[in-house]
Amino acid sequence: xxxxxxxxxxxxxxxxxxxxxxxxxxxxxxxxxxxxxxxxxxxxxxxxxxxxxxxxxxxxxxxxxxxxxxxxxxxxxxxxxxxxxxxxxxxxxxxxxxxxxxxxxxxxxxxxxxxxxxxxxxxxxxxxxxxxxxxxxxxxxxxxxxxxxxxxxxxxxxxxxxxxxxxxxxxxxxxxxxxxxxxxxxxxxxxxxxxxxxxxxxxxxxxxxxxxxxxxxxxxxxxxxxxxxxxxxxxxxxxxxxxxxxxxxxxxxxxxxxxxxxxxxxxxxxxxxxxxxxxxxxxxxxxxxxxxxxxxxxxxxxxxxxxxxxxxxxxxxxxxxxxxxxxxxxxxxxxxxxxxxxxxxxxxxxxxxxxxxxx
Amino acid sequence: xxxxxxxxxxxxxxxxxxxxxxxxxxxxxxxxxxxxxxxxxxxxxxxxxxxxxxxxxxxxxxxxxxxxxxxxxxxxxxxxxxxxxxxxxxxxxxxxxxxxxxxxxxxxxxxxxxxxxxxxxxxxxxxxxxxxxxxxxxxxxxxxxxxxxxxxxxxxxxxxxxxxxxxxxxxxxxxxxxxxxxxxxxxxxxxxxxxxxxxxxxxxxxxxxxxxxxxxxxxxxxxxxxxxxxxxxxxxxxxxxxxxxxxxxxxxxxxxxxxxxxxxxxxxxxxxxxxxxxxxxxxxxxxxxxxxxxxxxxxxxxxxxxxxxxxxxxxxxxxxxxxxxxxxxxxxxxxxxxxxxxxxxxxxxxxxxxxxxxx
Numbered sequence: 001x002x003x004x005x006x007x008x009x010x011x012x013x014x015x016x017x018x019x020x021x022x023x024x025x026x027x028x029x030x031x032x033x034x035x036x037x038x039x040x041x042x043x044x045x046x047x048x049x050x051x052x053x054x055x056x057x058x059x060x061x062x063x064x065x066x067x068x069x070x071x072x073x074x075x076x077x078x079x080x081x082x083x084x085x086x087x088x089x090x091x092x093x094x095x096x097x098x099x100x101x102x103x104x105x106x107x108x109x110x111x112x113x114x115x116x117x118x119x120x121x122x123x124x125x126x127x128x129x130x131x132x133x134x135x136x137x138x139x140x141x142x143x144x145x146x147x148x149x150x151x152x153x154x155x156x157x158x159x160x161x162x163x164x165x166x167x168x169x170x171x172x173x174x175x176x177x178x179x180x181x182x183x184x185x186x187x188x189x190x191x192x193x194x195x196x197x198x199x200x201x202x203x204x205x206x207x208x209x210x211x212x213x214x215x216x217x218x219x220x221x222x223x224x225x226x227x228x229x230x231x232x233x234x235x236x237x238x239x240x241x242x243x244x245x246x247x248x249x250x251x252x253x254x255x256x257x258x259x260x261x262x263x264x265x266x267x268x269x270x271x272x273x274x275x276x277x278x279x280x281x282x283x284x285x286x287x288x289x290x291x292x293x294x295x296x297x298x299x300x301x302x303x304x305x306x307x308x309x310x311x312x313x314x315x316x317x318x319x320x321x322x323x324x325x326x327x328x329x330x331x332x333x334x335x336x337x338x339x340x341x342x343x344x345x346x347x348x349x350x351x352x353x354x355x356x357x358x359x
Numbered sequence: 360x361x362x363x364x365x366x367x368x369x370x371x372x373x374x375x376x377x378x379x380x381x382x383x384x385x386x387x388x389x390x391x392x393x394x395x396x397x398x399x400x401x402x403x404x405x406x407x408x409x410x411x412x413x414x415x416x417x418x419x420x421x422x423x424x425x426x427x428x429x430x431x432x433x434x435x436x437x438x439x440x441x442x443x444x445x446x447x448x449x450x451x452x453x454x455x456x457x458x459x460x461x462x463x464x465x466x467x468x469x470x471x472x473x474x475x476x477x478x479x480x481x482x483x484x485x486x487x488x489x490x491x492x493x494x495x496x497x498x499x500x501x502x503x504x505x506x507x508x509x510x511x512x513x514x515x516x517x518x519x520x521x522x523x524x525x526x527x528x529x530x531x532x533x534x535x536x537x538x539x540x541x542x543x544x545x546x547x548x549x550x551x552x553x554x555x556x557x558x559x560x561x562x563x564x565x566x567x568x569x570x571x572x573x574x575x576x577x578x579x580x581x582x583x584x585x586x587x588x589x590x591x592x593x594x595x596x597x598x599x600x601x602x603x604x605x606x607x608x609x610x611x612x613x614x615x616x617x618x619x620x621x622x623x624x625x626x627x628x629x630x631x632x633x634x635x636x637x638x639x640x641x642x643x644x645x646x647x648x649x650x651x652x653x654x655x656x657x658x659x660x661x662x663x664x665x666x667x668x669x670x671x672x673x674x675x676x677x678x679x680x681x682x683x684x685x686x687x688x689x690x691x692x693x694x695x696x697x698x699x700x701x702x703x704x705x706x707x708x709x710x711x712x713x714x715x716x717x718x
Contacts, residue, residue, distance in 0.1 A: 012455040012718050046660060067660045090661065091617040093628075093676055096371040115618050118675035146662050147626050148620040258450040259474050259506040267506050270450075273691055273717050277636040299585060301687060302427045302449065302507055302717070308472050316477035317452055328660060332632055333691070335715050356631050356660065356694050 007317055007340070007347050013256040014270035016334045017321070018350075021341035023048075023232050024056060030214055030231050031060045037218035042066050042087060044209065044229030047328040049354035050337075053232060056081050064109070066209070066227045067354075070100045075354035077108055085109040089139070089174060089227070090150035091119045091147065097359065098126035099126045106133055113174045115139040115147050119232070120161055125311035127167030130315065135171035136162045137207070142188045143178040159196045159203075169247030170196075172205035172224075174253070178243070180214040189222045212241055235327040236287045237280040246289060251327045253286065254338070257318040266314045270322065272299040274333055278326040282285035286322040296322070332356065366699070366706050367678055372615040373629035375693045376680070377709075380700035381609035382407075382591050383415060389590050391572055396577035400444060401425050403568065406687045408713035409696075410438030412591060417441050423468070425568070425586045429459045429555045434465055434713035441694045444468040448498070448533060448586070450478045450506065455717065457485035464478055464493055473531045474498040474506050479527070486526030494530035495521045496566070502537040518555045518562075521559060526573040528587035529555075531564035531583075534633065538600070541578035548581045550629030570602055595646045596639040610686045611703075612645065613697070614663065616677040620704035625673045627663040629681065633692055634658060637685040645681040654680070691715065 029045075030168075034041045043057045044066040053066050064085025067073040074084050086108050092101055104110055105127070114120045114136050127134045132179075138155045141148030149155045156174060162170045173192055177185050185208050193203045208220060209227025217226045230237075233251035234244045255270035264344060275285050277299060284294040285304065294312070298305040304322075306312065314320075324330045331337070332355055339348045370376075372583050375486075386402075387718025395401045401558055402416045403425040411436060413424050423444025426432040445467050460601055463469055473479045473495050486493045497514045498505030508514045514532060521529045521546070536544050544567050552562045567579060570593075576585045589596075592610035593603045606706045611616075614629035634644050636658060644655040644663065653671070657664040665671065690696070693713055698707045 003412055012453060014717055025677060090628075091626075091675075093615055093617055094371060115620060116675050119617070145620075146657075146659065146664060147620060150620060258478070258536075261474060261500060261506060261509060263505075265504070269449075270717075272635075272637065272688060273715075276631075277638070277688075278631065279636070298505075300505065301691075305505060316450070316475050320667075329631060332660075333715065335718070347402070354464055356632075356692065358373055358629075358693070 008254060011254055011338055011347065013319065014274045015254045015256050015338050016256050016274070016330055017252050017338045017340070018233065019052035019250045019341045022248060023053060026232050026234060026248060026250060027057050027060045030228055031062070033215055034217065034226060035061060037216055042207065042225050042227050043232065044227050045072065045076055045354065046332065047232050049231040049295060049331050049352050050350065051076055051083065052061050052350070053131070055080055055082045056312040057232070065212050069357055069359060070097050070104065071359045072354045072358035073104055074100065075357050077104065079353045083108065087111045087112050089176070091115060093119055093122055098122060102126060102130060105130065105132065110130060111135040111137060111171045113137045113139040114158065115128060115149050117161060120158065120165055124165035124167050130167060132169055133169040137171040137174040138162070138174045140173055140188055140192060142175045142184045143181045144176050146176060148175060152188055152195055156195035156199070159201055160199060161202050170201055172203050172207065174207045177208050177210055179210065182213065182216050185220040186222050189220070193222060211238060211245060223229055230327055233327040235281060236323045236325045238284040239323070240282060246287070246323060249323045251329065251330065252289065252321040252323055255320050257314045257316055257320065260312065260316055260336045263311050264308050267310045268306060269302065270318060273301045274303060274330065275299060275322065275324050276326065276329045278329050280325050282325050284328060286324045289321045289323060323355055367613060370613055370697055370706065372613050372678065373633045374613045374635070374697050375689055376611050376613050376697045376699070377592065378609045379698060381414060381607060385591050385593060385607060385609060386416055388396040388548045389587055390421070392574055393576065393585060394420060398582060399584040401566065401584050401586050402591065403586050404431065404435055404713065406588040406591050406690065408690050408711050409709065410435055410442065410712055411709070414441045416591070428580055428716055428718060429456050429463065430716040431713045432463055432715050432718045433459065436463065438712045442467065443569055448472050448535070450474060452478055452481055457481060459491060461485060464489065464491065469690055470496060470530050472496045472498040472715055473521070474508050476520060477518065479524055483526050487525060492526055492528040495527050496530040496533040497521070499532055499534045499547055499551060501534045501543045502540045504646050505535060507534060511547055511554055514551035515554035515558070518560055519558060522560050529560055529593045531566065532682065533566045536567050538569065541572065541575050544579040545581050545623050547569045548579070552581060570597060571602060589686055593685040595682045595684045596641060598682070599641060605646070605682060608682045610689065611648065611680040611682055612680050614681060614691065616673050616679065619671065619673055619675055620695035622670050623667050625665045625671045627665060627679060628661065629663050630661045631658040632660045633689065634663060634681065634683050634689045635685065635692060637688050639684050641684050645683045648680045648682060
């Protein structure tokens with residue numbers, strides 16, 4: 001792995017490492033695919049939470065960024081003048097959030113989503129007195145069964161409500177699809193687009209996204225824009241789905257063996273406060289690079305338990321690098337990252353600008 | 360619940376709420392049990408991470424605090440002059456951590472643990488030149504199969520190593536027991552104590568801990584000290600074990616319904632970045648107070664999915680209070696808490712002083 005092994009001894013553990021060369025390569029790979037298929041790229045920053053990596057994505061050709069929460073968007077915009085176009089893929093409710101949203105809309109090209117009338121009414125009330133209208137997309141449920149209107153007919157009806165609402169302009173259609181859900185996206189979004197256009201309302205964009213099936217985005221040609229997040233770092237869940245290899249994982253957790261209490265068991269100083277309890281359908285809590293025989297079978301907050309099918313072959317003080325199950329949640333656990341690559345001389349420490357931005 | 364419902368509308372969500380009156384009652388309940396049985400109380404601060412709550416525990420009769428990591432201890436000590444006695448229940452390794460440990464030892468009465476020779480050697484090398492020796496306890500595995508020496512004989516041997524090591528003094532025995540493991544604690548610790556005392560080495564303290572079986576601590580009479588953590592807030596895992604009721608849960612997550620996309624499904628604005636993915640053997644990710652029919656069956660980072668056996672009966676904008684599966688990990692997700700009770704007039708915002716302290 002490109003991360004300089006000689007420097008790892010100097011890093012206090014546990015620590016989250018990011019190799020910018022791998023991240024840059026991951027960014028380029030999807031951008032090339034999207035460019036080849038005429039799809040705009042709007043990366044979700046939930047994975048990295050770093051203005052500097054958003055700038056790498058924009059430099060590579062991304063048209064803007066995606067955030068999940070208003071406070072995430074604030075942190076990202078505060079950290080980079082290059083971020084001028086932001087989509088917040090969330091139903092935004094409540095006076096405090098709406099005030100922040102109005103301030104954001106004065107700074108960047110801003111779009112949000114809605115899947116219900118209550119949210120639209122709140123947005124309209126907030127923006128009716130503003131100079132520029134807010135662009136609102138309709139979130140559509142194409143099979144993930146999280147948020148989203150249930151049918152193209154409902155999407156059409158809500159688009160008409162947005163179009164008629166003071167202070168708002170209809171911005172298009174958005175979905176967070178299930179993996180492999182391209183046919184469902186095409187069917188739903190195509191039907192909704194036809195209905196809305198038949199009213200005489202334009203559908204400026206249709207945005208979908210999610211790393212697992214990003215290399216199939218073009219199989220839903222109705223999609224104009226794609227929003228991958230995890231692709232920048234990759235993780236064990238994506239390796240297990242065959243989306244990438246271990247060598248494509250830009251984010252790893254550096255841990256130290258603190259105890260070897262049995263011949264087949266070792267304990268590391270990274271637990272759920274670093275690796276998190278996210279399983280994403282997997283067994284175990286991460287992959288120890290170079291040790292396919294080891295499973296991380298149990299985490300408590302500050303301990304990770306490693307078991308092997310044979311002798312564990314580790315000693316107290318050994319350092320290990322672990323690819324976590326889910327990269328996005330790991331960057332939310334730490335105040336800083338250790339960064340290498342991309343022309344950086346040695347290892348730098350970067351604060352995670354948008355960590356913990358949940359409102 | 361004592362949290363003032365009328366004030367909840369003013370809190371931006373998701374938010375983590377703590378009711379200090381319930382916390383105080385939880386603290387008093389275990390302190391009374393421990394006092395009645397002559398057991399010293401040394402609460403683990405991993406649950407609250409707050410100097411002010413540590414002070415409540417000390418005021419109630421606790422003899423000191425427990426931390427898991429050196430940086431946690433630093434944050435707690437920096438936040439309260441009342442914290443003068445700290446046990447760090449962790450194998451501490453590496454030059455940077457040992458330097459911090461030496462600085463801490465000059466400020467408070469400090470104890471650490473070790474379960475292997477490498478850790479003891481590192482501690483000895485660091486403290487050999489210090490004026491005062493460091494107290495080191497031997498961590499024993501009484502069935503949790505995490506860290507700890509495996510047998511009383513190994514505990515005895517490591518105690519002798521510590522006793523002979525420059526800069527160190529043997530401090531006693533420590534275990535993190537499995538729930539219901541009192542008989543095992545008594546057997547292991549009793550045997551180890553006999554062996555060590557037969558060498559002419561005193562065993563100043565024997566410390567055990569863990570909230571699930573805290574009200575059975577006296578069933579291992581060899582124990583001189585107990586280290587509960589979660590008991591201060593309680594959580595869904597403890598309710599499910601019969602340790603407490605919902606009315607004893609001091610920490611709740613306040614969330615807003617942002618979407619009701621189907622008659623039996625609603626989405627809240629608290630996901631794994633607030634509730635975490637910790638299951639602790641349970642099904643679902645938390646308990647919605649007052650709604651036994653609802654399961655939180657799926658989390659993504661910023662969405663929680665609620666499903667009901669019947670009509671969900673919620674509307675967009677409704678606020679819900681949720682008891683998380685595991686309180687300790689929730690306080691690590693947020694920079695601030697909303698505090699009420701204990702004479703506080705209204706709702707205060709407190710920073711989580713030791714959040715994210717993983718090194």
